[in-house]
Amino acid sequence: MWFKNLYFFAFTRPFQWSEEDLEKHLSEHLFTPCASTEVSHFGWVNALGKHGNSVVHTANGNHLLCARKEEKILPAPVVKDMLEEKIAQLENEQSRKATKKEKEQFKEDIIFELLPRAFSRVTDTHAYISPASNLIVINTSSRGKAEDFLALLRKVLGTLPVTGFSPETAPDEIMTDWLTEHNLGSQFNLGMEAELHALGDDGAVVRVKNQDLTSEEIKMHLDAEKYAVKIALEWDESLSFILCDDLAIKRLKFFDVLQEQNDDIDSDDVIARLDADFALMAGEINRFISDLLAEFSMKTTDPLEENQD
Numbered sequence: 528m529w530f531k532n533l534y535f536f537a538f539t540r541p542f543q544w545s546e547e548d549l550e551k552h553l554s555e556h557l558f559t560p561c562a563s564t565e566v567s568h569f570g571w572v573n574a575l576g577k578h579g580n581s582v583v584h585t586a587n588g589n590h591l592l593c594a595r596k597e598e599k600i601l602p603a604p605v606v607k608d609m610l611e612e613k614i615a616q617l618e619n620e621q622s623r624k625a626t627k628k629e630k631e632q633f634k635e636d637i638i639f640e641l642l643p644r645a646f647s648r649v650t651d652t653h654a655y656i657s658p659a660s661n662l663i664v665i666n667t668s669s670r671g672k673a674e675d676f677l678a679l680l681r682k683v684l685g686t687l688p689v690t691g692f693s694p695e696t697a698p699d700e701i702m703t704d705w706l707t708e709h710n711l712g713s714q715f716n717l718g719m720e721a722e723l724h725a726l727g728d729d730g731a732v733v734r735v736k737n738q739d740l741t742s743e744e745i746k747m748h749l750d751a752e753k754y755a756v757k758i759a760l761e762w763d764e765s766l767s768f769i770l771c772d773d774l775a776i777k778r779l780k781f782f783d784v785l786q787e788q789n790d791d792i793d794s795d796d797v798i799a800r801l802d803a804d805f806a807l808m809a810g811e812i813n814r815f816i817s818d819l820l821a822e823f824s825m826k827t828t829d830p831l832e833e834n835q836d
Contacts, residue, residue: 528808531666533816535816536689537830538830539830554571563643567596572593574653575591588659591653592653592654593653593654595650596652597649599647600647614630652675654666657813690830698772698774701822715760718760719738720737720757721734721758726754740758740759757771762818764782766782789803
């Protein structure tokens with residue numbers, strides 16, 4: 528239940544779907560396994576997995592969702608070898624080069640032939656919607672998967688007016704200032720890990736671990752016109768994470784003191800513990816994102832206000 532990576536987005540219009548409305552619309556697009564000749568399938572499953580019986584689980588006004596994707600795995604070298612064999616056979620038999628259209632058809636035929644025997648990869652992506660905080664928060668380390676999740680939700684609801692956050696000052700400039708000016712807000716502490724880049728596509732890249740980010744060594748890199756693209760941070764004695772220059776959150780870890788707050792719940796009551804953990808986690812993440820955005824002079828409601836102008 529505890530999210531490990533975050534991509535978060537804001538609504539540009541207030542999110543007004545109720546839990547019942549979400550349940551109704553998502554239930555019309557449930558996940559089903561791929562048919563023998565399908566390449567992939569994407570749909571909704573119970574938000575609490577095998578322990579729940581609804582597609583949407585709501586706690587303290589936050590709506591938890593889970594999308595499942597099945598993808599057939601076809602080894603590219605196998606497809607390539609079979610394609611080259613078919614092309615060679617045609618060219619030998621007809622003493623001519625295969626056309627582009629023939630090559631494309633050969634490839635489609637090969638994939639269709641192999642799909643029933645292909646292995647499947649199934650992945651679940653959790654996210655929650657917080658109307659009060661004007662956020663949708665997705666538990667993934669891949670922006671592509673985050674965009675896929677949003678696309679599926681948009682398809683189901685017919686519309687999904689969301690946007691990312693874009694500070695007026697580039698995030699890498701602000702992150703670099705944290706290391707040079709030591710002007711990070713009081714809720715945050717520097718960790719012991721960072722990635723620094725020099726200017727230019729071919730510029731030097733420096734990655735440090737278990738390193739004091741206020742040390743002279745880091746200062747020398749910054750003086751050499753490198754800038755921060757990833758920084759390890761801690762927030763409010765509650766969690767640690769890696770912040771990336773696109774505001775993605777990687778390797779999110781909640782401290783034991785936070786997770787242990789629900790230890791008094793009966794371990795046999797799985798639903799109650801999952802519900803309490805989700806409520807606690809979502810509340811902390813909402814506060815954390817609000818504090819993080821404040822470091823970039825932004826609020827979660829900025830896209831709403833911009834849309835009203």
